[in-house]
Amino acid sequence: xxxxxxxxxxxxxxxxxxxxxxxxxxxxxxxxxxxxxxxxxxxxxxxxxxxxxxxxxxxxxxxxxxxxxxxxxxxxxxxxxxxxxxxxxxxxxxxxxxxxxxxxxxxxxxxxxxxxxxxxxxxxxxxxxxxxxxxxxxxxxxxxxxxxxxxxxxxxxxxxxxxxxxxxxxxxxxxxxxxxxxxxxxxxxxxxxxxxxxxxxxxxxxxxxxxxxxxxxxxxxxxxxxxxxxxxxxxxxxxxxxxxxxxxxxxxxxxxxxxxxxxxxxxxxxxxxxxxxxxxxxxxxxxxxxxxxxxxxxxxxxxxxxxxxx
Amino acid sequence: xxxxxxxxxxxxxxxxxxxxxxxxxxxxxxxxxxxxxxxxxxxxxxxxxxxxxxxxxxxxxxxxxxxxxxxxxxxxxxxxxxxxxxxxxxxxxxxxxxxxxxxxxxxxxxxxxxxxxxxxxxxxxxxxxxxxxxxxxxxxxxxxxxxxxxxxxxxxxxxxxxxxxxxxxxxxxxxxxxxxxxxxxxxxxxxxxxxxxxxxxxxxxxxxxxxxxxxxxxxxxxxxxxxxxxxxxxxxxxxxxxxxxxxxxxxxxxxxxxxxxxxxxxxxxxxxxxxxxxxxxxxxxxxxx
Numbered sequence: 001x002x003x004x005x006x007x008x009x010x011x012x013x014x015x016x017x018x019x020x021x022x023x024x025x026x027x028x029x030x031x032x033x034x035x036x037x038x039x040x041x042x043x044x045x046x047x048x049x050x051x052x053x054x055x056x057x058x059x060x061x062x063x064x065x066x067x068x069x070x071x072x073x074x075x076x077x078x079x080x081x082x083x084x085x086x087x088x089x090x091x092x093x094x095x096x097x098x099x100x101x102x103x104x105x106x107x108x109x110x111x112x113x114x115x116x117x118x119x120x121x122x123x124x125x126x127x128x129x130x131x132x133x134x135x136x137x138x139x140x141x142x143x144x145x146x147x148x149x150x151x152x153x154x155x156x157x158x159x160x161x162x163x164x165x166x167x168x169x170x171x172x173x174x175x176x177x178x179x180x181x182x183x184x185x186x187x188x189x190x191x192x193x194x195x196x197x198x199x200x201x202x203x204x205x206x207x208x209x210x211x212x213x214x215x216x217x218x219x220x221x222x223x224x225x226x227x228x229x230x231x232x233x234x235x236x237x238x239x240x241x242x243x244x245x246x247x248x249x250x251x252x253x254x255x256x257x258x259x260x261x262x263x264x265x266x267x268x269x270x271x272x273x274x275x276x277x278x279x280x281x282x283x284x285x286x287x288x289x290x291x292x293x294x295x296x297x298x299x300x301x302x303x304x305x306x307x308x309x310x
Numbered sequence: 311x312x313x314x315x316x317x318x319x320x321x322x323x324x325x326x327x328x329x330x331x332x333x334x335x336x337x338x339x340x341x342x343x344x345x346x347x348x349x350x351x352x353x354x355x356x357x358x359x360x361x362x363x364x365x366x367x368x369x370x371x372x373x374x375x376x377x378x379x380x381x382x383x384x385x386x387x388x389x390x391x392x393x394x395x396x397x398x399x400x401x402x403x404x405x406x407x408x409x410x411x412x413x414x415x416x417x418x419x420x421x422x423x424x425x426x427x428x429x430x431x432x433x434x435x436x437x438x439x440x441x442x443x444x445x446x447x448x449x450x451x452x453x454x455x456x457x458x459x460x461x462x463x464x465x466x467x468x469x470x471x472x473x474x475x476x477x478x479x480x481x482x483x484x485x486x487x488x489x490x491x492x493x494x495x496x497x498x499x500x501x502x503x504x505x506x507x508x509x510x511x512x513x514x515x516x517x518x519x520x521x522x523x524x525x526x527x528x529x530x531x532x533x534x535x536x537x538x539x540x541x542x543x544x545x546x547x548x549x550x551x552x553x554x555x556x557x558x559x560x561x562x563x564x565x566x567x568x569x570x571x572x573x574x575x576x577x578x579x580x581x582x583x584x585x586x587x588x589x590x591x592x593x594x595x596x597x598x599x
Contacts (some may be wrong), residue, residue, distance in 0.1 A: 021408075021416055024408070098403035103397060103399060103404070107421050108390065109389070109420050110389050202591060309366075310369065
């Protein structure tokens with residue numbers, strides 16, 4: 001019989017067990033069904049002409065591809081962000097309500113392991129969903145780019161451009177197709193969804209209802225998207241060139257500490273849609289920032305959850 | 311057997327704060343009890359008497375307002391103490407998407423079990439609770455009794471020295487209830503300590519070595535079952551080889567009733583149920599009525 005083996009403060013092995021269970025739970029809950037409308041939308045976008053596009057002479061072909069990417073990335077961002085919030089909001093309160101949590105916490109499982117495992121599980125499912133959507137995006141965009149490129153090449157040839165000039169034009173157009181830069185945009189949205197999952201984790205540690213967790217999570221999502229603009233507008237009158245007061249600075253800092261700032265993530269995603277150059281350093285910074293946010297919200301969740309009574 | 315008590319609750323007080331800093335409610339008031347290693351201890355009491363709160367404090371799910379709880383000498387709030395505890399909550403719900411075998415595997419892994427040892431233990435546990443046939447069925451199709459049994463399997467998977475059972479036979483049919491009773495007796499025979507809360511007093515009487523009765527957050531009676539249910543103001547005698555004169559007097563009395571035989575005189579016993587009802591009756595109400 002056992003006699004008190006030492007339980008480590010944090011065990012990656014236990015975290016992975018809880019994460020694997022969470023993945024199985026979400027997969028068997030058939031959460032991936034939400035990918036069906038996404039796939040349908042992506043495919044539909046590929047086969048139907050957008051109203052703004054009436055042929056290569058009415059709209060620059062790059063704009064056509066940008067619009068396609070914008071809609072696809074926007075859809076991916078919307079679904080993954082919502083999925084991140086809703087899945088966390090569903091699984092943790094249901095563990096408490098069903099008393100499944102009792103049986104887990106009555107095993108030698110530190111509460112930090114439980115929280116980290118749940119978060120990791122949701123992130124893994126998000127990653128799987130993102131990879132599927134990314135694959136669909138690449139396939140449909142590749143098809144779209146090829147189609148528009150052919151149209152564009154024919155259009156330029158009809159206008160009397162030489163073959164080399166047509167090829168150059170098509171090469172320029174290909175930059176707006178499925179490139180690595182586009183993948184950076186996908187990564188930015190994935191990172192953002194991970195942060196939202198961590199925010200929902202924090203909220204669910206003190207919230208008593210799923211609905212409140214979802215509503216509060218969505219609110220943080222919206223605030224995060226607009227907070228830098230709002231901070232500039234409310235606390236710093238940049239147009240008038242005024243220096244912000246100390247109170248404004250403090251309030252602005254508090255808001256930026258409480259709510260995640262998604263401005264950088266949005267900028268990277270926008271740049272990827274516009275096929276602008278994105279430095280690897282920027283992505284590393286974005287990844288680092290995501291890890292910092294994840295660590296902060298997980299530790300805060302742990303502080304709240306550690307003393308929670310069931 | 312170790313001298314250290316399996317459970318030691320020392321002057322436990324638990325207050326629950328009311329909303330908006332309102333009046334706090336004292337759920338458990340100065341409760342002290344010890345459960346010796348290897349014994350079966352039953353905690354009984356009416357709803358709201360503080361049994362579950364005491365049990366949760368023992369399991370470290372709630373923090374005492376004052377006092378302490380320990381498991382085999384280790385503070386119950388420490389995660390380490392749970393290495394030797396198996397817990398079956400009342401009406402347990404497990405992950406419905408998992409099968410019976412996956413559920414036991416999940417809890418076994420949480421306890422650090424791996425590989426062949428875990429696989430073997432899963433088979434043993436499913437066999438023990440009679441769910442070998444249903445090992446690959448998802449729990450969503452399980453009856454209440456089957457869930458209770460899978461709950462027992464997960465509680466025992468890591469071979470704990472202490473098993474805490476909250477209403478282990480709630481919602482279970484009489485046969486299943488009897489099987490669980492036999493299982494508890496089997497645990498006892500293997501030297502495993504059992505701490506249980508139950509409303510089935512007959513069953514508690516059958517299997518417990520000691521009981522504690524709680525009422526309004528306090529432990530109103532505690533001790534060995536045999537001692538508690540003996541009525542010491544009466545005497546039961548079994549007459550054998552008694553002096554003739556005494557026997558004659560008794561016989562004279564008995565003889566007036568045709569076919570009656572006086573065989574014994576002893577401490578008559580009440581039932582645990584009567585004791586329970588007596589201890590938990592609201593005396594103020596009965597005084598008024």
